[in-house]
Amino acid sequence: MSGGPGVLGLVAAGAGGVEKRFRLELAEPAARRGWRLAITLTPTAYRWLDAAGELPQLRALTDLPVRAEPRLPSEPKPHPVPDCFLFAPATMNSVVKLALGLPENQALAAVAEAMGMPRVPVVVHPQCGEPLSRHPAWPGHLATLAGAGVRLAGEEHAADWTGLLDLVDDAVRQIRPNG
Ligand SMILES: Cc1cc2nc3c(=O)[nH]c(=O)nc-3n(C[C@H](O)[C@H](O)[C@H](O)COP(=O)(O)O)c2cc1C
Incomplete structure (x- = not known):
């Protein structure tokens, strides 16, 4: 949106609570801050939000399509390249695939x-409860993402996801200090 902070790639996976909290704690607050939302959901998250009746309300927050499916080769890209990505919540399934490079x-x-675009910061909020998070592969995958420059949000954001938008602001400021 002209004059606003830019385009936020808002991505969510099928982690507990996403079906209500994604809109209330992320999408609506981000829109209020002036972000133009490019929302992409994993197929699981899309199914959950659809079942919860959330999709019309999400669509009302942005002029861009709410995506889950890849485009056809003949179709133009539905979203512009965002100024920043926030992937929240990110399941263990999605974090592991992101770290392995399995899109x-x-x-x-x-x-x-x-992750391959140096001027597009990526903030990820993993949500992986016990006992899954004790899996021996988990710390290594998080370390891979951190080593690739992904900003991993800490546990302090678990109770209220809106604070993740401050991490987005910080990340964008670091990359574009002059706006
Ligand atoms: C009610 C429910 C809550 C879940 N919560 C989580 C969660 O918080 N974190 C997680 O890693 N997986 C969770 N899962 C499992 C994921 O939904 C499952 O791994 C799914 O394949 C994730 O797909 P996605 O990463 O493509 O969205 C949950 C499953 C259900 C049914």
């Missing part, structure tokens, strides 16, 4: 591509 759906493809 098997549109949400993962969008974030994985951004």
